[in-house]
Amino acid sequence: MMVVFLLAVASIGRIAAGSQKPAVRQIPGPILVPGAVAAMNTPGYWIGRHPDPDRVVMTGVEIAAFNKRIREADETVVDIGGLPETMDGDKLKADLAACLSQVKSRGYYLASGRRPDDAWWQSMETNMDLDAIGPQVSVRFGLVTGFCDHRVLPTTEGLYRENLDLNFDRLQDSTLDVGAPVAVLHKTRDGRWLYAVGETMRGWVETDSVALCGRDVVTRLISSEKFAVVTAAKADLFGDERLRTYLGRAQMGTRLAVARDTADASALAVLVPGRNQDGSCTLNTAHIQRTDASLGYLPYTPRTILNQAFKLLHTPYGWGGMFGEQDCSRFVQEVFATVGLVLPRNSSEQGKVGRVAYANAQAGSADRKRAALRDRAVPALTLLHMNGHVMLFLGFVDDRPYIVHDLWGYSVDRSTMAVVNRVAVTPADLGGGTSGTLLDHVDAIRVLDVHNGSRRDSEDARHGE
Secondary structure, eight states: OOOOOOOOTTOSOOSSTTTSOTTSEEEEOOSSOTTOOGGGGSHHHHHHHOSOTTOOOBOHHHHHHHHHHHHHHOTTSOOGGGOOSEEEHHHHHHHHHHHHHHHHHTTOBOTTSSOOOHHHHHHHHHHHTGGGOOSEEEOEEEEEOSOEEEESSSOSSOOBOTTOOTTOOTTEEEEEOTTOEEEEEEEOTTSSEEEEEOSSOEEEEEGGGEEEEOHHHHHHHHTOSSEEEEOSSEEEEESSTTSOSEEEEEETTOEEEBOSOOTTSSEEEEEEEEEOTTSBEEEEEEEEEGGGEEESOOOBOHHHHHHHHHHTTTOBBOGGGGGGOBOHHHHHHHHHHTTTOOOOSSHHHHTTSSEEEEEOOSSOOHHHHHHHHHHTOOTTTEEEEETTEEEEEEEEETTEEEEEEEEEEEEEETTEEEEEEEEEEEETTOOOSTTOOHHHHEEEEEEOSTTOOOHHHHHHHHHTO
């Protein structure tokens, strides 16, 4: 099985974040984004407008087939339990070296306002210990012991663009939830960092956040028929049934094996990994408030997706999961994970998943995109993609399309950005000035249903333009 290791630096989905020149003036966005009204900020508003909110979009079998097709088409989505015993070490070494070189070439700054000097880069390269990677790398397995960051390079120190906006650390690529299975391929010379492959990520994770175990343990947990899925925006984990001994938290969509039958209890007992002193794994019992999780996946219906998306309404934007939050693509990933869909981590890859309702990279043509949304899109099941950003379609109000998305900000005019910094309901044609609206920049509209993008769907969508 071929796995691509080269990281796409700063490819996490977002809108306007970091793409603006330092001269652009940032102003606070209004509490209600222009075009939105207060009534739109509940799922019921959109459920009431949906033509068939309780239709089962895909069964469990169909979702499994959907996920399989995604894994086959997208090298960034990996079946951890199915990885080979060894991988190409020369390729891993070359890709890690290329990633370091790419980051270095971008001219980033430290938080202090100075650029990293040669000694800084040499120290990074030395600690990456690339010469220790042999022609073949043995794959080890592990489980993440608690919510943690996944980094482009093995350091907690941030790198930033020239404007030193500390909200956007270019080395922050994603986050991992408790219980997430990973394949460990390499470690730094000082032993503090592991290079790991997760289901939808690959990069550096602090060693203390991973408990090593056998493939059989990972496979058993992944395939467990009795499992709980976090349905709250963030669920607390406790060490006791009375929910008093706090252990940590899990984000929406986290899947954990059930430890024992707690059907009549107010809390679900689940298995979470712990890390022994020697780095090995032990499985412990934790408890989640029953209202924060579901036994098994939720049914894949428009109602489910709307309810889940609005649980994250107004949560802060977090580039690559900074500050323990989520960005646009992580928002989409979490929502659909509650029904069992495994979507890629980055917006660029999410824009390639599902049945094509519209596809054209040329800017403009907002009227054609509006028509595609009206004629082909399904509210709550449709993603709109533009360069660096992804959005969830809600439906039309007075012939105007609306979306919910996690956005940093939008252009008011050529020199001004309104900072929203949260999950918000907005019109799809939000924005203005010479840069155009969001809809002007949409290059793909995809429906996440059982069809999953056939050639005929794609051809019909293009002919419809």
